[in-house]
Amino acid sequence: MTEYAKNLIDEVKAKNPAEPEFHQAVSEVVESLDLVLEQYPEYQHSKILERIVEPERVIMFRIPWTDDQGIVQVNRGFRIEMNSAIGPYKGGLRFHPSVNLGILKFLAFEQVFKNSLTTLPMGGGKGGSDFDPKGKSDNEVMRFCQSFMSELYRHIGPNTDVPAGDIGVGAREIGYLFGQYKRIRNEFTGILTGKSLNWGGSLIRPEATGYGAVYFAAEMLNTRNETLEGKTCLVSGSGNVSQFTTEKVLHFGGKVVTLSDSSGYIYDEEGVNEEKLAYIMDLKNVRRGRIKEYTEKYPNAVYTQIDPSLDYNPLWSHKADCAFPSATQNEINAKDAQNLIDNNVYVVSEGANMPTTQDGVKIFLDKGILYGPGKAANAGGVAVSGLEMSQNSERLPWTREEVDNRLQLIMKSIHTTCVETAEKFGTPGNYVNGSNIGGFLKVADSMLDQGVV
8 A cells, every 4th residue: 555545544533533433435445446546536635535534524413202192302404515516415324223424434434436437427425313112102203203304304306415225214104204395395306316206206216226136137147248147145134136136136036044133043954945035024024023934934944142252253154056145234344255255255236335354355365266346236226216316307106127227237337337446446356446447537537526525
């Protein structure tokens, strides 16, 4: 790493203490960009990187709401408007107890490059709250969402910032948020994506992140003249991304043998077929139950509870060909990465944001496996959000086939950008460098065009 890159990373750490996820995300991108800065000194001269690591705007606010017992609760809300060089801020809202400033800055930073890779005109942003929707009644969730939007509405707009869903923010929450925005502003605009089909949503949007991760894996396999047919796959998580990753793997003839939640994971050697997947969707989306219940319905499957004393996740220790980490950040550490390699996994396509630690990524790159980092592999979700924005602007819904075809073309384009960029900068097959540099160049050149702002 050059002296300039080291100094920049040190400066980010000093300016943003106690934000390890943000430090990690910046370090990974800056290491890749060393290759670019040598060839294009104008980026360094114009302090493009120094500007990209600073959010254009950070909004933080309190969210008071009343629970079903009439007791006032107070949560903290955020919106990080990171970069708008190529379009309005775009990125999800996350409702989870772990949400803090550092995590949202890491997510917003990643979003800038991810959105750039999609070829769509979207800047990067992220937001959310430390509110936990688990165990809350629909009325409690509604009151919270209305309070949240009562502050957020003044900072967003269809040409300014268009939030979407993320962990803890599904169709229910998007509906409550949109209803409050419409009530306050007295206007019906495409201010949120991930909406229901009846009022401006897009077909394929719920499926898009999971489908996109599988499409990206298929593109990587195609470079070795292989397909997903007959491949055994490990999938973590059991929410939206995991469910539709499983569905698309099945469609391509593969077999998913694991799914998980925050309590533990199930291993089903026979594979999760369409009937079992329908059960999981009902369990998670309707009944909001725990993945452990799967083994009560299908006793041949084995449930393993989370053991906090372990320094690895046993989910990643099963024999397989492909892995789709789709739960949360840093769920694969160096030991997990080595376990995946030892168990013959040679394709990793990230459905979650930054699910692999830096040490784990290094192992994947050193072994030369097909490794699709999140900002490339899981860009399908925000890509279809961008397509939803286009449909809202036209006030015309597109068919399922049209949206799915566009999604496949976008994922193919992202893959091509990663491969060609990695080769151009002397690291063929390195999708990390390909995605980081490919995403950066479009944003950086736009910032140069727009002057010092």
